[in-house]
Each structure stands twice: as structure tokens, then as C-alpha cells.
Amino acid sequence: DAKTTQPNSMESNEEEPVHLPCNHSTxxxxxxxxxxxxxxxxxxxxxxxxxxSNVNNRMASLAIAEDRKSSTLILHRATLRDAAVYxxxxxxxxxxxxxxxxxxxxxxx
Amino acid sequence: GAGVSQTPSNKxxxxxxxxxxxxxxxxxxTALYWYRQSLGQGPEFLIYFQGTGAADDSGLPNDRxxxxxxxxxxxxxxxxxxxxxxxxVYLCASSLSPQNQPQHFxxxxxxxxx
Numbered sequence: 334d335a336k337t338t339q340p341n342s343m344e345s346n347e348e349e350p351v352h353l354p355c356n357h358s359t360x361x362x363x364x365x366x367x368x369x370x371x372x373x374x375x376x377x378x379x380x381x382x383x384x385x386s387n388v389n390n391r392m393a394s395l396a397i398a399e400d401r402k403s404s405t406l407i408l409h410r411a412t413l414r415d416a417a418v419y420x421x422x423x424x425x426x427x428x429x430x431x432x433x434x435x436x437x438x439x440x441x442x
Numbered sequence: 443g444a445g446v447s448q449t450p451s452n453k454x455x456x457x458x459x460x461x462x463x464x465x466x467x468x469x470x471x472t473a474l475y476w477y478r479q480s481l482g483q484g485p486e487f488l489i490y491f492q493g494t495g496a497a498d499d500s501g502l503p504n505d506r507x508x509x510x511x512x513x514x515x516x517x518x519x520x521x522x523x524x525x526x527x528x529x530x531v532y533l534c535a536s537s538l539s540p541q542n543q544p545q546h547f548x549x550x551x552x553x554x555x556x
Contacts, residue, residue, distance in 0.1 A: 382544070428498070429475065
């Protein structure tokens with residue numbers, strides 16, 4: 334599986350945007366970029382995914398670099414409920430998810 | 443609608459005992475997955491079902507672990523002769539179809555082996 338690299342942790346203030354980077358320099362043409370998050374004591378939750386173009390949904394935006402070797406998950410206005418571990422995962426027509434250590438996001442009130 | 447349900451939410455047992463963990467997927471989801479998560483780490487894949495059959499069990503750590511899905515809905519993960527190293531959170535997920543569809547996770551069963 335192609336690997337991803339994320340910072341171990343990030344801090345943000347409530348109601349400010351959060352930009353979570355992910356590097357995936359060995360990404361292949363068929364790899365989709367998926368993001369999941371895991372709140373404390375809960376299972377992972379799907380956030381967003383994309384292939385080449387930027388994507389938006391009610392939870393977040395995904396900005397994908399033109400060469401696809403990196404991407405950024407954007408939470409537009411962080412709330413306390415957004416405090417979680419965020420996982421960036423590459424998936425190529427595959428069924429299983431390969432989780433790394435993720436980025437632990439802390440939101441300050 | 444109802445999400446993925448896992449029971450029990452917590453299980454404490456002694457080393458050497460047999461345990462069963464249950465997963466009720468979202469209705470209509472044909473794909474079902476089991477993962478295991480140790481403290482401080484991301485989930486690790488164990489096994490994937492498409493319908494009733496185990497399409498990939500390559501993540502099962504050894505032959506003490508076994509999973510079934512006899513009617514293509516509910517699944518049971520079975521662990522024989524439990525060891526202290528089996529202590530972890532066992533997560534179940536389901537999806538409509540396997541390829542690049544979002545997986546919906548339950549909140550897991552926290553298994554503690556004394």
C-alpha cells in the first residue's frame with residue numbers, strides 16, 4: 334500500500350479554520366485519497382474522499398495538489414466536537430483501509 | 443437510520459477463555475470488515491466479508507481467530523484460548539460495496555484479557 338505522512342498533532346482555536354496536511358509522494362494514478370476521523374471512544378467516521386479535483390461536503394473540504402503528491406483537509410470552523418484523530422488513507426479500488434497513526438487535533442475553547 | 447451495532451461494548455475475561463464478539467451491520471450493506479485497534483495506534487485490518495464468504499482473512503493474526511457471517515448480515519468474531527496480547531478494541535465496519543465506498547464503523551468492543 335502507498336504510504337501517507339501526517340503530523341502527529343495540531344492545535345486550533347474554536348471557530349478558526351484547521352488545515353491538516355498529508356503527504357503521499359508515492360501515490361499511484363488509481364489511488365483515491367480518503368479521510369476518516371476518530372473521536373474519543375468511538376469508531377472511525379468517514380469524512381471525505383477525492384481523486385484529482387478538490388471536493389467539498391458538509392463536514393470539510395479536501396484540497397488536492399496538482400501533482401497529487403499531497404493533500405489538505407480543511408475544517409472551515411473548528412468546534413470542540415472536531416477534536417479527534419484524523420487519518421489520511423490511500424485506497425485504490427481496494428476494500429480494506431490501511432490506517433496510520435493519524436493527526437491528533439486539539440481544539441481550544 | 444441505525445448504524446453499525448457491536449455487542450458487547452466491553453468484555454473482560456481471563457486468559458485461556460473463549461470469546462465471541464458480535465457485529466450487526468447497516469441493513470443492505472453487503473461488505474463487512476473487522477479491524478483491531480491497540481492503544482495509541484490506528485485500526486488494523488483483520489478480515490473482510492462480501493456476502494456470506496470471507497473474501498480476505500489475511501489480517502487474522504493466527505488460527506485462534508475466526509469469523510463467520512452465515513446469512514450475509516450479522517457477523518461474529520471468535521477468539522479461542524485468549525491471550526493477554528489479544529486485549530484491544532475490535533471494530534466492525536460495513537459498506538454498500540467494497541470498492542471505494544465509505545465504510546461505516548461501530549463503536550467497537552473493548553476486550554480485556556486478564
